[in-house]
Amino acid sequence: MPISLHPRSADFPWTFWPECYSNENTTEPLCAFSQHSFAGGRGVSMVTTSSDAYAMLKMPAFSDPSILTLVNDYDNPPYEEHDFPGKGRGLVANKTLHRGDEIFASTPLLVMNPDAYELSTEERLKLAHRAVENLPEDTKAMFWKLLDHFKGDPVDDRINTNAFEVEIDGQTRHVVFPEIARLNHDCRPNAAYFFDPQTLTHYVHATQTIHPGEEITITYINNEMTRSKRMASLKQNWGFDCGCSACRAHPALTAESDARLLQIEGLEGKLDDWTDKSEATPEMAEMLLSLFEQERLYGSLGGAYKAAAMAYSSFGDRWNAIRYARRSIEYSILDKGFRDSDVYAMKQLASEPEMQWSWKKRVGHKRLAGGCGHIH
Ligand SMILES: C[S@@+](CC[C@H](N)C(=O)[O-])C[C@H]1O[C@@H](n2cnc3c(N)ncnc32)[C@H](O)[C@@H]1O
Structure with missing residues (x-):
């Protein structure tokens, strides 16, 4: 059942009063927190515990908004959206991108604590819906444009199709970045991403030259696995049959x-x-x-x-x-x-x-360079 959290104070940091649920499996209630002022008004919603949400507020992403001035800038993007038969929408470069060029730097619109799975499905979904409903209007619209691959609950499905697993303060979180969620998977991608927990920013950069007209792709899995393992992992975790050139x-x-x-x-x-x-x-x-x-x-x-x-x-x-x-x-x-x-x-x-500790560590070890086997 819904429970109330804290007495409201003058410096209450959230835009809405959080809706919360708990049961015998949860150590702390889980709630839907939203802040519209985050990242210059883009806003963010989090489904997590109160102690976690307040700990996040101490992170530079919240405590020092100036560090986010260069992120979420989509005025002149180096890509356009296209439809790809068999894999939906994707992004195509509209100018030459060189190795190291930034493609995106985005903050999340949703942060989900997997502990919410300790709640009943009904309560977890209520919190997820509340988190989306409480986003600023433009940001909410970005969420609803995301692909719903599995066709179940519309919010849950969009999270499952598009969320990334990241570590924030050593804890696993499922996080939705609407722009990066537009990139399709390729087992031999031309872009790579990383998440900076301090600024809650997800970066995508080109890892090789990408020519205008080429699709920009990332990998959703560990792509150093053999083909059958890669295909099984994509099917199991993402629900699709990989059609990239390495798989075909x-x-x-x-x-x-x-x-x-x-x-x-x-x-x-x-x-x-x-x-x-x-x-x-x-x-x-x-x-x-x-x-x-x-x-x-x-x-x-x-x-x-x-x-x-x-x-x-x-x-x-x-x-x-x-x-x-x-x-x-x-x-x-x-x-x-x-x-x-x-x-x-x-x-x-x-x-x-x-x-460095490695310096000359193997001097004296045999160093066989191979060769033709002749004795010189
Ligand atoms: C994060 S979304 C990527 C954007 C998506 N194509 C769209 O239309 O919004 C992930 C979904 O895209 C599709 N997808 C991505 N890469 C694919 C690939 N290599 N082959 C087939 N489908 C792919 C799958 O439906 C997957 O669940």
Whole structure:
């Protein structure tokens, strides 16, 4: 049953009085909070506990509105909407986008705490509907334009079709960004995204050159899996049969691609072995990079460049360690964000390789470069 939350005070930060529900499974009531002033009037609604909602208010996204001045700017977007048979609407570049160019920077219109699943379905849906109903009119209209793939409850369905799972303060949240929800999936995408929890901003950047007329795509899944696993994951979690070129390829080409992906997995394991028995060499890291390029997994190159930087560092090769650390930063920033620990570690490696724990760690290990087998 609905319950009341706090006595109303003069500095009440929400636009409406929150509607709340609880039961024997919930440790705290779950409520629908809305704030119209958020992000320059775009507004946001959250279905969460009171303690979580008030903790969010202390985050820079709420406490320092000036940090959001450059986000949600859609006056002159580098894309147009098109219809794609079999996958609905999508976005197509209307100018050349280079690697690193920003495509979106958006704040959410809905933040859902998965603890709401502890409520009865009826109460959870009441909160979700209340959260949408209480958004500013223009923002609400953006929500209703989103695709409802599963054709169930209209609010729940739009959330399930379009929400991203993100971490805010170490907690999983399901979050809806209306602009990014217009991007379709491709197992070999040309754009990557990351979420910055401090500013509650979701960024999308090009990871390779995107020519005018090309569809802008992201991956919805871990696209380093083999084709059958990728297709099963998309079907199970998103409810569609993937029709991207990597999924539609001839079985002979798919077999080659799957073999490369399995080799990537094996090499990543070897390069991550820092024991005395490690067989890792820079040549393995070069092979890993080559496989990522062949697979067109540009969004994941940050991790491969990191492995290469560390491999060279471990053999005391200063300039190759720096070269690959710089490349890792360039890619990882687009895929993991500018506050990511890998980005920070690679910045350290690029500026002072000799001071890092990996430096010369494998000097003395065998470094077999392969070759023709002749004895010279
Ligand atoms: C977040 S929405 C993307 C935008 C959506 N196409 C629209 O019309 O609003 C996700 C939905 O788009 C469709 N979709 C996205 N990528 C697809 C793909 N590669 N193949 C088929 N359908 C796809 C599926 O219906 C999926 O549930």
